[in-house]
């Protein structure tokens with residue numbers, strides 16, 4: 001599948017992403033204005049670019065941690081079974097937490113990961129996803145903040161991969177198979 005000939009069409013420019021993150025960061029700072037130190041949890045690996053840009057727009061004290069859940073492997077289809085591959089380093093009990101994800105697609109990943117984190121009794125758990133494909137939802141999940149709603153297209157770039165490629169593109173592109 002990854003070897004199938006394809007081209008990448010720009011869907012969201014680097015400039016548009018930066019502007020959206022600036023606006024989202026203001027809302028997040030407002031929501032957590034009473035927090036002494038927000039735990040920002042990035043879901044590896046797709047969120048690594050997004051979380052890097054987002055935390056630099058936050059004007060409140062933050063701690064950064066990471067969690068890894070199982071991915072699609074080298075396919076473009078969800079396995080629907082989500083496993084935790086790498087746990088947090090720090091504790092979140094009684095703390096304010098912001099979970100940062102690249103895309104909400106079927107909804108299985110964030111449903112499972114928020115259950116996993118809520119079992120540790122954070123004081124408040126909010127979620128942010130850069131992209132949302134609402135038309136693909138299999139289980140109801142709505143992130144507290146979403147960067148952009150996109151159509152049912154397979155996307156890459158800005159941290160997001162297709163079989164581990166194209167994470168380093170500075171924009172979001174849609175994969176078009178030839």
Ligand code: IMP
Nearest residue numbers: 046078103104105106107108109154155
């Ligand atoms: P969900 O469990 O189906 O909501 O899937 C969410 C995960 O699937 C995201 O964290 C992404 O890693 C991956 N994913 C969903 N859509 C895409 C895509 O268009 N490109 C690359 N990865 C995707």
Ligand code: MG
Nearest residue numbers: 044045046102
């Ligand atoms: Mg992912």
